[in-house]
Amino acid sequence: MEKLIDEFRKGWQGAAPPSLGLSIAFAVACLLVATLARWGLAQVRPDVYFTPYFPAVFFAAAFGGFRIGIVTAIVGGVLGVVVNFSDALADRARFALLALYWAVSALTIWGVEHYRTMLAEQRRISKRLIEEEDYRKLLVDELQHRLKNKLSTVHAVIHQVLHDQPQVWARVDPRLRSLAATDDLISRIDKAGCDIRDLLISELGPYGHVRFTLNGDRLFLPAKLAVTLSLMFHELATNAGKYGAFSAPRGLLQVSWTVSDDRLTITWDETEGPTVDKVSEPGFGTKLLKSALSAFDGRTEISYLKTGLHCIMQCRIPQGESR
Template identity: 90%
Template sequence: MGKLIAEFRKGWQGVAPPSLGLSIAFAVACLLVATLARWGLAHVRPDVYFTPYFPAVFFAAAFGGIRIGVVTALVGGVLGVVVNFGDAFADRARFALLTLYWGVSALTIWGVEHYRTMLAEQRRISRRLIEEEDYRKILVDELQHRLKNKLSTVHAVLHQVLHDQPQVWARIDPRLRSLAATDDLISRIDKAGCDIRDLLISELGPYGHVRFTLNGDRLFLAPKLAVTLSLMFHELATNAGKYGAFSSPRGLLQVSWTVSDDRLTVTWDETGGPSIDKISEPGFGTNLLKSALSAFDGKTEVSYLKTGLHCIMQCRIPKNE
């Protein structure tokens, strides 16, 4: 009995097609209920012949498919003509109503079957997307694992090579550890999110904590926004290390953020770096900065001032994304 109930539930939810026997049994039950309803209505309106069978056709087609729906409509029409609950006889009017009943039933069956087809397609697409997402997570986890192993290998090799140069190793070791901590943080925020201050410290830590200043209240970022901002901060920090404030001994960085209603504004100010004489053509990093926040109704403005790079990032703060 439990197996039969489980099969009925899966068939009704569209998870799996029901067996032919169960579909026929369900259609018979629908016809019996419709006939009982017609018998009850006959005490008030004896000329109600086919109306109670419309729900039976609908439910039978929704559960068993187009063939079961057609059979139910045909049997319901025959019952409406043959079975009487009064003194009326099968005249021409009843046959005209029969034609109308079959026409409406045909439209009902077509609509139900069209909906079933769309639902099956949606389920197929949903399963494929879930499978692709699971595959993506496996690849990301594997890449993170390999990156962590490679970073550990680099750390060990450099430690061996610089064993006789403790001063140089003392400058490199904390940066490598900070990079590893950043990778671990990114892997965690993809699932749970993080605080914006922790995210910035993780990204900027390898360049030295005395080189940057953070101004803003504690703000927890949902996973999607946290990952997006981490990519943007990483790009800005990398550029600062190559061409900006972090490439100069006296360069400094100040990052500030404010929240107004549900809008976040982050300001990135670099000072003391080398002067920017020529701006190259926009590359991947620039395009990333300008488009990454569009999913959060946001925008990014990048300015190359004499004092250094100035960037303003604005976006909506999602609640549960």
Template identity: 95%
Template sequence: MGKLIDEFRRGWQGAAPPSLGLSIAFAVACLLIATLTRWALAHVRPDVYFTPYFPAVFFAAAFGGFRIGIVTALVGGMLGVVVNFGDAFADRARFALLALYWAVCALTIWGVEHYRTMLAEQRRISKRLIEEEDYRKLLVDELQHRLKNKLSTVHAVLHQVLHDHPQVWARVDPRLRSLAATDDLISRIDKAGCDIRDLLISELGPYGHVRFTLNGDRLFLPPKLAVTLSLMFHELATNAGKYGAFSAPRGLLQVSWTVSDDRLIITWDETEGPSVDKVSEPGFGTKLLKSALSSFDGRTEISYLKTGLHCIMQCRIPRSE
């Protein structure tokens, strides 16, 4: 009995086609209910011959497919003509109503079958997307695992090489540990989100905590926004390390953020870095910064000032994800 109920539930939800026997049994039940409804209506309106069979055709076609729907329509029409619950006889008017009934049933069955086809295609696409998403997650987890192992290997090799140079190792070791902590944080925020201050400290920590200042209240970022901002902060920090404030001995960075209603505004200010004489053509990093926040109704403005890079990021904070 439980197996039959489960099959009925899966068939009704469109997860799997029901068996022929169950489809026929369901159609018979629909016809029986329609006939009982017609008998009850005959006490009030004896000339209602086919109306109660329309829902029976609809539900039978939705559950068992267009073939079951056609059979249900034919049987319902014959019952409407042959079975009487009053003194009325089968005249020409009833046969005219029968033709109209079958025409409406044909449109109903066509509409239901069209919907079933679309639903099946949607389920197929959803299943494929879920499988692809699971594969991507597996691939990302594997890449993160390999990256962590490689970073551990680099850490061990450098420790051996610099064993006789403790001063150099004292400068290298914290940065490697900060990079590892950043990778771990990004793998976690993809599932749970994180605080913006923790995210910035994780990204900027490898460059030295005395090189940057953070101004803003505690703010929890939802997972998708946290991952997006982590990519942007990583790009900005990498550029600062190569060409900006972190590449100069006295360079400093100040990051500030404010929230108004559901809008987040982040200001990235670099000072005392190398002067920017000429801006090259936008590369992948610049395109990422410009477009990453578009899905959050946001934008990014980048200015190359004499004091250093000035970037303003604005976006909407999702209420829930």
């Protein structure tokens, strides 16, 4: 009995086609209920012959498919003509109503079958998307695992090379560990988000905590915005290490942020770095910085001052994701 109920539930929900026997039994039940309803209506209106069978056709087609719906429509029409609950005999008017009944039933069956086809296609697409999402998660987890292994290998190789140079190793080791921590943070914020201060410390930590200052209240960033900003901070920090404040002995960085309503403004100020004489053509990093915040109704302004790079990032904080 439990198996039969489960099969009926799956068939009604469209998760799996019901068996032929169950479909026929359901159609018979619908016809019996419709006939009982017709008998009840006959106590008031004896000339109601086919109307109660429309719901039977609809439910039978929705459950068992268009073939079961057609059979139900035919049997319902025959019952409407043959079975009488009054002294009235079948006449031309009843046969005219029979033709109209079958025409409307045909439209009903077509509509139900069209809906069933659309529902089946939607389920197929949803299943495929779920499988692709599961595969993507598996692939990302595998790539993160391999990245950790490679970073650990690089860490071990450099440690072996610099084994006799403890002073150099003391400067390299914390940076490698901080880079690993940043990768872990990005993998976590992709699901939950994080605080902007933790994100900045993770990105800027490899360059030394005395080289930068952070000004702003605690602010939790939703996952998508946090991932976007982490990419931008990484690009800015990398450029600062190559060409900007972090490439000079006395170079400093100050990052500040403010929130007004749902708008976030982040200011990135570098000082005491090399003087920028000529700005090259925009590369991938610059294009990333310029376009990354467009999804959050934001923009990025970059200025190359004599004191160093000055960058202002503005965007909207998505509502309903923060905590």
